[in-house]
Amino acid sequence: MLFQVQMDVRLPHDMPAEQAESLKKTERERAQALMRNGQWRHLWRVAGRYANVSVFDVSGAEELHQILSTLPLFPFMQIEVTALCRHPSSIREDDR
Amino acid sequence: MLFQVQMDVRLPHDMPAEQAESLKKTERERAQALMRNGQWRHLWRVAGRYANVSVFDVSGAEELHQILSTLPLFPFMQIEVTALCRHPSSIREDDR
Amino acid sequence: MLFQVQMDVRLPHDMPAEQAESLKKTERERAQALMRNGQWRHLWRVAGRYANVSVFDVSGAEELHQILSTLPLFPFMQIEVTALCRHPSSIREDDR
Amino acid sequence: MLFQVQMDVRLPHDMPAEQAESLKKTERERAQALMRNGQWRHLWRVAGRYANVSVFDVSGAEELHQILSTLPLFPFMQIEVTALCRHPSSIREDDR
Amino acid sequence: MLFQVQMDVRLPHDMPAEQAESLKKTERERAQALMRNGQWRHLWRVAGRYANVSVFDVSGAEELHQILSTLPLFPFMQIEVTALCRHPSSIREDDR
Amino acid sequence: MLFQVQMDVRLPHDMPAEQAESLKKTERERAQALMRNGQWRHLWRVAGRYANVSVFDVSGAEELHQILSTLPLFPFMQIEVTALCRHPSSIREDDR
Amino acid sequence: MLFQVQMDVRLPHDMPAEQAESLKKTERERAQALMRNGQWRHLWRVAGRYANVSVFDVSGAEELHQILSTLPLFPFMQIEVTALCRHPSSIREDDR
Amino acid sequence: MLFQVQMDVRLPHDMPAEQAESLKKTERERAQALMRNGQWRHLWRVAGRYANVSVFDVSGAEELHQILSTLPLFPFMQIEVTALCRHPSSIREDDR
Amino acid sequence: MLFQVQMDVRLPHDMPAEQAESLKKTERERAQALMRNGQWRHLWRVAGRYANVSVFDVSGAEELHQILSTLPLFPFMQIEVTALCRHPSSIREDDR
Amino acid sequence: MLFQVQMDVRLPHDMPAEQAESLKKTERERAQALMRNGQWRHLWRVAGRYANVSVFDVSGAEELHQILSTLPLFPFMQIEVTALCRHPSSIREDDR
Numbered sequence: 001m002l003f004q005v006q007m008d009v010r011l012p013h014d015m016p017a018e019q020a021e022s023l024k025k026t027e028r029e030r031a032q033a034l035m036r037n038g039q040w041r042h043l044w045r046v047a048g049r050y051a052n053v054s055v056f057d058v059s060g061a062e063e064l065h066q067i068l069s070t071l072p073l074f075p076f077m078q079i080e081v082t083a084l085c086r087h088p089s090s091i092r093e094d095d096r
Numbered sequence: 097m098l099f100q101v102q103m104d105v106r107l108p109h110d111m112p113a114e115q116a117e118s119l120k121k122t123e124r125e126r127a128q129a130l131m132r133n134g135q136w137r138h139l140w141r142v143a144g145r146y147a148n149v150s151v152f153d154v155s156g157a158e159e160l161h162q163i164l165s166t167l168p169l170f171p172f173m174q175i176e177v178t179a180l181c182r183h184p185s186s187i188r189e190d191d192r
Numbered sequence: 193m194l195f196q197v198q199m200d201v202r203l204p205h206d207m208p209a210e211q212a213e214s215l216k217k218t219e220r221e222r223a224q225a226l227m228r229n230g231q232w233r234h235l236w237r238v239a240g241r242y243a244n245v246s247v248f249d250v251s252g253a254e255e256l257h258q259i260l261s262t263l264p265l266f267p268f269m270q271i272e273v274t275a276l277c278r279h280p281s282s283i284r285e286d287d288r
Numbered sequence: 289m290l291f292q293v294q295m296d297v298r299l300p301h302d303m304p305a306e307q308a309e310s311l312k313k314t315e316r317e318r319a320q321a322l323m324r325n326g327q328w329r330h331l332w333r334v335a336g337r338y339a340n341v342s343v344f345d346v347s348g349a350e351e352l353h354q355i356l357s358t359l360p361l362f363p364f365m366q367i368e369v370t371a372l373c374r375h376p377s378s379i380r381e382d383d384r
Numbered sequence: 385m386l387f388q389v390q391m392d393v394r395l396p397h398d399m400p401a402e403q404a405e406s407l408k409k410t411e412r413e414r415a416q417a418l419m420r421n422g423q424w425r426h427l428w429r430v431a432g433r434y435a436n437v438s439v440f441d442v443s444g445a446e447e448l449h450q451i452l453s454t455l456p457l458f459p460f461m462q463i464e465v466t467a468l469c470r471h472p473s474s475i476r477e478d479d480r
Numbered sequence: 481m482l483f484q485v486q487m488d489v490r491l492p493h494d495m496p497a498e499q500a501e502s503l504k505k506t507e508r509e510r511a512q513a514l515m516r517n518g519q520w521r522h523l524w525r526v527a528g529r530y531a532n533v534s535v536f537d538v539s540g541a542e543e544l545h546q547i548l549s550t551l552p553l554f555p556f557m558q559i560e561v562t563a564l565c566r567h568p569s570s571i572r573e574d575d576r
Numbered sequence: 577m578l579f580q581v582q583m584d585v586r587l588p589h590d591m592p593a594e595q596a597e598s599l600k601k602t603e604r605e606r607a608q609a610l611m612r613n614g615q616w617r618h619l620w621r622v623a624g625r626y627a628n629v630s631v632f633d634v635s636g637a638e639e640l641h642q643i644l645s646t647l648p649l650f651p652f653m654q655i656e657v658t659a660l661c662r663h664p665s666s667i668r669e670d671d672r
Numbered sequence: 673m674l675f676q677v678q679m680d681v682r683l684p685h686d687m688p689a690e691q692a693e694s695l696k697k698t699e700r701e702r703a704q705a706l707m708r709n710g711q712w713r714h715l716w717r718v719a720g721r722y723a724n725v726s727v728f729d730v731s732g733a734e735e736l737h738q739i740l741s742t743l744p745l746f747p748f749m750q751i752e753v754t755a756l757c758r759h760p761s762s763i764r765e766d767d768r
Numbered sequence: 769m770l771f772q773v774q775m776d777v778r779l780p781h782d783m784p785a786e787q788a789e790s791l792k793k794t795e796r797e798r799a800q801a802l803m804r805n806g807q808w809r810h811l812w813r814v815a816g817r818y819a820n821v822s823v824f825d826v827s828g829a830e831e832l833h834q835i836l837s838t839l840p841l842f843p844f845m846q847i848e849v850t851a852l853c854r855h856p857s858s859i860r861e862d863d864r
Numbered sequence: 865m866l867f868q869v870q871m872d873v874r875l876p877h878d879m880p881a882e883q884a885e886s887l888k889k890t891e892r893e894r895a896q897a898l899m900r901n902g903q904w905r906h907l908w909r910v911a912g913r914y915a916n917v918s919v920f921d922v923s924g925a926e927e928l929h930q931i932l933s934t935l936p937l938f939p940f941m942q943i944e945v946t947a948l949c950r951h952p953s954s955i956r957e958d959d960r
Contacts, residue, residue, distance in 0.1 A: 001193075001252045001253055001254075002140065002253070003275070003335075003336075004140070004149055005336060011939075012301050013876050013879075013939065013940070015301075027185075028184075028185040031185045032185060032187050035186070035187050035188060036187065041188075042138075042151075042188065042191055043183045043185060043186045043188070043191060044098065044100070044180040044181070044182070044183055044186070044191060045180065045181045045182065045183040045184070045929060046178060046179075046180065047178075047179040047180065047181050047867075047925035047926075047928050047929045047932075047945050048179075048867075048869060048928060048929055048932045048933070048943045048944075048945040049943055049945075050933070052183055053100055053178065053180060055138075060193045060252065060277075061193055061194070061275040061276060061277040061335035062193075062277040062278065062335075064275070064277075064335050064336060065277045065333060065335045065336055068335075068336045069336070069338070075299075075301065076301070079336045079337055080336075081275055081335050081336040081337075082142060082143075082149065083142075083143040083144075083195070083253040083256070083273055083275050084140040084141065084142065084143065084149060084253060085140070085141045085143050085252075085253040085254040085256075085257045086140070086141065086254060087139045087140055087141040087148055088124075088141070089123075089124040089127045089128060089139060090131070090139045090140070091128050091131050091132065092131060092137075092138065092139070095138055095139060095140060097865075097924045097925055097926075098925070099719075099720075099947070101720060107267075108685050109204050109207075109267065109268070111685075141257060143195075143253035143254075143256050143257045143260075143273050144195075144197060144256060144257055144260045144261075144271045144272075144273040145271055145273075146261070156865045156924065156949075157719035157865055157866070157947040157948060157949040158719075158865075158949040158950060160719050160720060160947070160949075161717060161719045161720055161949045164719075164720045165720070165722070171683075171685065172685070175720045175721055176720075177719050177720040177721075177947055179867070179925040179928070179945055179947050180925060181924075181925040181926040181928075181929045182926060194332065196332070196341055203459075205396050205399075205459065205460075219377075220376075220377040223377045224377060224379050227378070227379050227380060228379065233380075234330075234343075234380065234383055235375045235377060235378045235380070235383060236290065236292070236372040236373070236374070236375055236378070236383060237372065237373045237374065237375040237376070237449060238370060238371075238372065239370075239371040239372065239373050239387075239445035239446075239448050239449045239452075239465050240371075240387075240389060240448060240449055240452045240453075240463045240464075240465040241463055241465075242453070244375055245292050245370065245372060247330075274334060274335075274341065275334075275335040275336075276332040276333065276334065276335065276341060277332070277333045277335050278332070278333065279331045279332055279333040279340055280316075280333070281315075281316040281319045281320060281331060282323070282331045282332070283320050283323050283324065284323060284329075284330065284331070287330055287331060287332060289385075289444045289445055289446075290445070291467070291527075291528075293528060300493050303493075348385045348444065348469075349385055349386070349467040349468060349469040349527035350385075350469040350470060350527075352467070352469075352527050352528060353469045353525060353527045353528055356527075356528045357528070357530070363491075363493065364493070367528045367529055368528075369467055369527050369528040369529075371387070371445040371448070371465055371467050372445060373444075373445040373446040373448075373449045374446060386524065388524070388533055395651075397588050397591075397651065397652070411569075412568075412569040415569045416569060416571050419570070419571050419572060420571065425572075426522075426535075426572065426575055427567045427569060427570045427572070427575060428482065428484070428564040428565070428566070428567055428570070428575060429564065429565045429566065429567040429568070429641060430562060430563075430564065431562075431563040431564065431565050431579075431637035431638075431640050431641045431644075431657050432563075432579075432581060432640060432641055432644045432645070432655045432656075432657040433655055433657075434645070436567055437484050437562065437564060439522075466526060466527075466533065467526075467527040467528075468524040468525065468526065468527065468533060469524070469525045469527050470524070470525065471523045471524055471525040471532055472508075472525070473507075473508040473511045473512060473523060474515070474523045474524070475512050475515050475516065476515060476521075476522065476523070479522055479523060479524060481577075481636045481637055481638075482637070483659070483815075483816075485816060492781050495781075540577045540636065540661075541577055541578070541659040541660060541661040541815035542577075542661040542662060542815075544659070544661075544815050544816060545661045545813060545815045545816055548815075548816045549816070549818070555779075555781065556781070559816045559817055560816075561659055561815050561816040561817075563579070563637040563640070563657055563659050564637060565636075565637040565638040565640075565641045566638060578812065580812070580821055587747075589684050589687075589747065589748070603857075604856075604857040607857045608857060608859050611858070611859050611860060612859065617860075618810075618823075618860065618863055619855045619857060619858045619860070619863060620770065620772070620852040620853070620854070620855055620858070620863060621737060621852065621853050621854065621855040621856070622850060622851075622852065623675075623733035623734075623736050623737045623740075623753055623850075623851040623852065623853050624675075624677060624736060624737055624740045624741070624751045624752075624753040624851075625751055625753075626741070628855055629772050629850065629852060631810075658814060658815075658821065659814075659815040659816075660812040660813065660814065660815065660821060661812065661813045661815050662812070662813065663811045663812055663813040663820055664796075664813070665795075665796040665799045665800060665811060666803070666811045666812070667800050667803050667804065668803060668809075668810065668811070671810055671811060671812060673769075673828045673829055673830075674829070674908065675851070676908070676917055699953075700952075700953040703953045704953060704955050707954070707955050707956060708955065713956075714906075714919075714956065714959055715951045715953060715954045715956070715959060716866060716868070716919075716948040716949070716950070716951055716954070716959055717948065717949050717950065717951040717952070718946060718947075718948065719946075719947040719948065719949050720947075724951055725868050725946065725948060727906075732769045732828065732853075733769055733770070733851040733852060733853040734769075734853040734854060736851070736853075737853045753851055754910060754911075754917065755771070755829040755832070755849055755851050755910075755911040755912075756829060756908040756909065756910065756911065756917060757828075757829040757830040757832075757833045757908070757909045757911050758830060758908070758909065759907045759908055759909040759916055760892075760909070761891075761892040761895045761896060761907060762899070762907045762908070763896050763899050763900065764899060764905075764906065764907070767906055767907060767908060771911075771912075773912060780877050783877075829911035830911075832911050832912060833909060833911045833912055836911075836912045837912070837914070843875075843877065844877075847912045847913055848912075849911050849912040849913070
């Protein structure tokens with residue numbers, strides 16, 4: 001099942017640079033692992049903002065929440081979730 | 097270049113059923129032609145609403161506008177455009 | 193899988209009374225059939241508004257959209273969907 | 289009488305981890321006691337956010353406020369309350 | 385139990401004057417009957433707008449909805465309901 | 481002249497408990513004095529939130545501002561003011 | 577007592593031109609009469625919009641509502657009212 | 673003096689095609705005349721919407737309003753005006 | 769040229785009282801100087817809020833920005849600017 | 865390709881003055897370099913606010929994001945991006 005997720009990151013201005021770098025590094029590793037196993041299907045940067053638009057392919061809301069809530073940057077993100085389904089006009093096999 | 101586009105359709109309640117059907121049929125044919133040639137890369141239905149989330153792969157804003165503004169349902173849609181770019185953490189070749 | 197759905201109904205002021213009554217009657221029959229088979233798990237009226245708060249128990253977004261988009265009042269409703277999952281503090285067996 | 293309540297939790301980034309854990313533990317115990325005695329009838333996690341959707345079954349607004357305002361996380365929550373009533377189409381006995 | 389209710393009235397511009405007058409007259413009679421029996425406790429006009437702020441004293445959300453949804457102007461009003469309870473600092477006996 | 485006033489209180493999380501208690505105590509004494517002399521006519525708690533809905537009976541905006549801006553919690557409140565006037569349908573003598 | 581009032585006018589697109597002209601002419605005469613007697617103290621056009629920003633000098637909300645609600649364009653205006661009072665830093669005698 | 677103006681056009685769905693074409697043609701001629709004489713300095717289409725972003729170079733708000741309020745599409749546009757001034761970091765001579 | 773300006777002040781809760789007093793005193797002196805020379809034409813307090821509504825009479829946006837951006841409280845204010853022009857119905861000589 | 869970008873700057877109140885000055889100085893140098901090479905085509909100050917409206921001329925969203933995300937003030941700015949394209953009515957050669 002597919003979910004569109006938009007994440008806006010807001011790091012506190014007084015977070016030490018090393019802590020921020022460490023968080024981002026762990027976040028990247030986590031994201032790439034999830035992309036490799038197919039759960040984080042798409043990941044795009046929103047131009048001009050510290051934000052991304054993503055599509056997740058998971059078994060349901062439970063699995064989605066388990067993934068999002070354990071991301072290292074989760075406490076610093078504003079997240080919007082939209083449940084998607086196959087569009088009757090789509091001709092692309094994997095847009096389901 | 098990639099753009100995320102969200103389209104919400106609002107047909108007037110007094111539009112004759114045949115006109116609505118005809119519009120939707122032409123829209124679908126147009127959408128599928130654009131998907132076949134790669135410009136309309138992704139198309140998903142938003143669950144519970146007469147709306148879709150799409151990703152377009154075009155040469156720029158000019159081509160995007162030419163496509164969207166000539167869709168049969170364009171006069172009846174509220175459209176939001178977000179410019180996307182490659183995310184540094186993405187490992188998917190075509191998420192650019 | 194559970195979804196919270198809020199539906200706000202707005203009938204056009206010039207809809208003939210019989211048509212409105214007929215729509216509401218069919219909607220009620222449809223809703224009750226869905227409640228009987230367990231897909232429409234909860235249905236409450238929002239006090240003071242022609243609106244409801246509902247919880248659906250479906251296999252996923254696909255089934256939810258199929259249900260909502262074929263409700264007789266669908267063209268006249270503004271709908272908001274929220275994907276739910278089990279809360280770790282819940283002690284109620286069926287709140288999953 | 290039923291109220292739908294949505295709670296969004298925002299803990300300050302500089303709250304010590306032990307304090308946060310202690311608050312969450314007390315909150316969970318409190319929530320479960322209220323669920324056991326029937327006042328907190330439903331509790332769901334909103335997928336992707338540190339938030340819940342709940343339904344309370346109380347004698348009125350007085351009792352609801354007494355419960356919510358003494359939750360350990362109350363000072364850190366944004367709360368929205370919606371008064372519900374029985375829907376004429378509902379066939380479920382306890383959706384009142 | 386007390387509810388604050390704000391009602392904004394929007395009559396369609398093409399409603400015949402007699403129909404509007406008749407609706408307003410019935411609405412006033414209904415409102416005054418409800419004020420006399422104590423259910424519609426306060427009624428104020430919002431300065432500069434076709435809107436009112438009211439306080440209802442009812443047994444619960446069920447009774448409130450029964451009253452509001454049968455007002456003659458209900459189909460033409462946007463309504464917001466806020467559940468109130470006694471304020472610990474109040475010294476006024478009937479502000480409960 | 482009557483004004484509806486909604487006050488939402490937001491105390492900083494790092495305010496010492498004694499300071500908060502002291503502020504609330506002074507606020508309560510001030511509110512009760514204003515209720516006794518008739519300027520703060522109604523005071524209700526909004527269910528589920530650290531907020532109140534009030535009605536003030538003052539000579540005009542000048543007196544209202546003098547009252548509100550000297551409340552001990554004023555620096556910590558978000559305040560909305562609505563000018564009220566007598567509703568032509570009201571039968572309650574003092575709803576002016 | 578002073579009120580700032582912002583009025584946005586939205587005439588229906590199908591209103592006959594003569595009716596619109598007649599309404600505007602009566603509105604202008606009414607406005608000028610109110611300016612001459614001092615109740616409508618200031619009147620400015622918002623650049624680029626069919627809207628105005630005004631300041632009224634009236635005895636209270638009752639008089640303000642009586643004026644605004646009988647303006648010929650009242651049914652076609654969205655109105656926002658802000659109660660003003662003298663600013664302690666003002667040196668202008670009549671800004672009270 | 674420079675103003676940024678954003679115009680969103682919403683033609684009624686029941687406007688006859690010839691009327692719409694005629695309006696757009698006159699609008700275009702008017703816009704091009706204003707561009708030629710330097711008052712309408714920049715004009716861009718917003719990608720994916722029937723809207724434009726413009727910059728006007730006029731003597732002040734009076735002249736801006738005279739121009740905008742006499743555009744043929746003015747009754748069908750939602751307009752937002754932002755007053756601009758020279759940015760201290762700008763090195764472009766005519767960005768004043 | 770006239771601009772309506774609304775300023776909402778938000779001083780940080782941890783600003784020392786002397787610093788706040790000093791800022792306010794300088795702000796007042798600055799405001800009164802600008803009122804004396806006619807640039808700050810009107811200044812009113814918004815009832816119930818630490819905010820003002822003002823009208824400035826300046827040569828253009830450049831002068832307005834120079835004034836506002838050098839106010840002592842500028843870093844602590846949220847400011848909204850609206851360009852005004854003479855209203856065709858105004859009979860007041862200086863409402864231009 | 866052109867993008868309209870609006871940037872609102874919000875420096876933390878407790879940032880040392882030298883740090884703020886240093887940031888602004890580097891930002892200005894960076895902006896002027898980008899203006900000189902044509903990527904930052906227009907730059908205007910929004911009257912009355914610490915904000916600017918800009919137009920960028922870049923090869924696409926990738927280049928735009930690379931520019932914006934490396935501005936010294938990027939962590940302190942709220943940014944909105946709008947993709948522009950040539951307007952069919954424009955007569956200005958470089959408004960593409």
